Amino acid sequence: MPKYIFHPTDFNQLKDHYDLIIIGSGSTGLVSAIQAHELGLHPIVLEKMAKLGGNSTRASSGMNAAETNVQLKHHIIDSYEAFYQDTFIGGDKQNNKDLLHYFTTHAALSIDWLADHGIHLDDLTITGGMHTKRTHRPSSTAPIGAFLITNFLKIIEKDHIPVFNNVRVKKLLQDHARIDGVEADFKEHGKQTIHSKAVILATGGFGASKEIIGKYRKDLVHYKTTNQSGATGDGLKLATGVGADLVDMSKIQVHPTVQQDTPHAFLIGEAIRGEGAILVNQNGQRFVNELDTRKNVTHAINQLSDKHAYLILDQGIRNHAKAIDFYDSIGLVIHGNDIAELAHHINVDSDKLNQTINEWNQDVKNHRDAKFHRTTGMDRGIDRGPYFAIHIAPAVHYTMGGIKVNHLTQVLNHQEQPVKGLFASGEVAGGLHGDNRIGGNSIAETVIFGRQAGQQAFKYIQEKQ
Numbered sequence: 001m002p003k004y005i006f007h008p009t010d011f012n013q014l015k016d017h018y019d020l021i022i023i024g025s026g027s028t029g030l031v032s033a034i035q036a037h038e039l040g041l042h043p044i045v046l047e048k049m050a051k052l053g054g055n056s057t058r059a060s061s062g063m064n065a066a067e068t069n070v071q072l073k074h075h076i077i078d079s080y081e082a083f084y085q086d087t088f089i090g091g092d093k094q095n096n097k098d099l100l101h102y103f104t105t106h107a108a109l110s111i112d113w114l115a116d117h118g119i120h121l122d123d124l125t126i127t128g129g130m131h132t133k134r135t136h137r138p139s140s141t142a143p144i145g146a147f148l149i150t151n152f153l154k155i156i157e158k159d160h161i162p163v164f165n166n167v168r169v170k171k172l173l174q175d176h177a178r179i180d181g182v183e184a185d186f187k188e189h190g191k192q193t194i195h196s197k198a199v200i201l202a203t204g205g206f207g208a209s210k211e212i213i214g215k216y217r218k219d220l221v222h223y224k225t226t227n228q229s230g231a232t233g234d235g236l237k238l239a240t241g242v243g244a245d246l247v248d249m250s251k252i253q254v255h256p257t258v259q260q261d262t263p264h265a266f267l268i269g270e271a272i273r274g275e276g277a278i279l280v281n282q283n284g285q286r287f288v289n290e291l292d293t294r295k296n297v298t299h300a301i302n303q304l305s306d307k308h309a310y311l312i313l314d315q316g317i318r319n320h321a322k323a324i325d326f327y328d329s330i331g332l333v334i335h336g337n338d339i340a341e342l343a344h345h346i347n348v349d350s351d352k353l354n355q356t357i358n359e360w361n362q363d364v365k366n367h368r369d370a371k372f373h374r375t376t377g378m379d380r381g382i383d384r385g386p387y388f389a390i391h392i393a394p395a396v397h398y399t400m401g402g403i404k405v406n407h408l409t410q411v412l413n414h415q416e417q418p419v420k421g422l423f424a425s426g427e428v429a430g431g432l433h434g435d436n437r438i439g440g441n442s443i444a445e446t447v448i449f450g451r452q453a454g455q456q457a458f459k460y461i462q463e464k465q
Helices: 008-013 027-038 054-058 069-073 080-090 097-116 144-158 210-216 234-240 294-302 323-329 339-345 350-366 441-464
Strands: 017-023 043-046 123-125 135-137 167-175 178-186 190-201 252-259 278-280 309-314 334-336 387-399 402-404 410-412 418-424
Touching: 017 027, 017 178, 017 234, 017 441, 027 043, 027 054, 027 144, 027 441, 054 144, 069 123, 080 097, 097 441, 144 441, 167 190, 167 234, 190 234, 190 441, 234 402, 234 418, 252 294, 278 350, 294 387, 323 387, 334 339, 339 350, 339 387, 402 410, 418 441
Parallel strands: 017 043, 017 190, 178 418, 190 418
Antiparallel strands: 123 135, 167 178, 178 190, 252 387, 278 309, 309 387, 334 387, 410 418
16 A cells, blocks of 8 residues: 555554545545645545545546547537536436536546646547537546546655545534534544544445435335445535535436446446447347436336346447456456357347347448437447447436535535535535436546635635634
8 A cells, every 4th residue: 555545553644633634535535635735735535445436436437528628639629518508408407507517617627637647538438418529538448437546546645645544534523613623433543533624525425325315215225336335425414414405315316237247236337338339128129329318228228128238339349448348357248259149148039139230230330320319429330249248227326416515615504605614526515417417427526526625625724814
């Protein structure tokens, strides 16, 4: 483990006061820490799990942004307004407009910020609900989450920012209605009080909490989840304990393509469909525009009698989506040297699957999806063996609801007033995504609002002095 990433056994390295406490070590928390440090603050990151990175390590597709130099190099003309409209419509026009405006106008700046740190997202793909390629990813096409977390931890180490794992924050402390620090439970050392001038909540969502999901959406309790086990809504409890309000808590996203035949559910990222894969039912037939919103694709799968489907792709698509190599390494990918062999392995009619693929390949050549009006992710057909399938079904993936914040990431109480010294960003904050999150927007949110939280915490501390 790097020198400045501490186990609880390194308790002697802990100080009793820091400028800023950041709770959570996912992309949001690490970006906040890096940004705050670069502005001259001395932050600390506290993570309750043994493993750093949170749900961010599971993100696969990329980071959405519009009007970037990367897009221009790929001859793609985009606009903030188009990005706004795709996200607004994708969220069923229930998004917080102030959050959305800040998000869509600051994504390109965050791509540049990453590049300034040697983190280059210079390749593009597309996700469901978007109308142009604005999902940025590394040229290796490696899954975005692990790529970013690895690079952020290198910066954390270089900047000597302390990070403690296996630490559960139990309570936010206040002094004269201002956040003054935390009470935390350190493994092997018990409860400790750490004071600070401000706190950033970057604890993620509650997608792994049957208790909270059951409170707001009993109809979703039976679903498996793509979330790591630490996504239990801790930040919501901390925030409401000091008077914070919550928003959109019933808005919980079910992701349509999750492989769950193994003990752990694995999300199969939208970039696979963005590079050309299709979905077929047990009859070997397409049944939906695969790059419609997650909400609509999930609904289409749930309308099937068996509520599951197969993602179908070939070697050409696999070459443009390296995440498939990882899925294959853990046994999630079914192989066939030709379509007939693949059909046999997934127990569908060979002639029908072959007909479906031939029709799709003709649609790709004509740039027209005659059946389901798909217009994106049609750069290549499925005609280069070997062929592959992944068995998928819907699972709980993302919680759009959370702590009420403004675009400054200030946590708001029931009177819409900021809780002084408390900031929240990433999935723990609600309102940005409306009723449905577009793929590629979550990682963008972690960087955009992670930076904003670091900046606004710095500004708050400066004004307080």
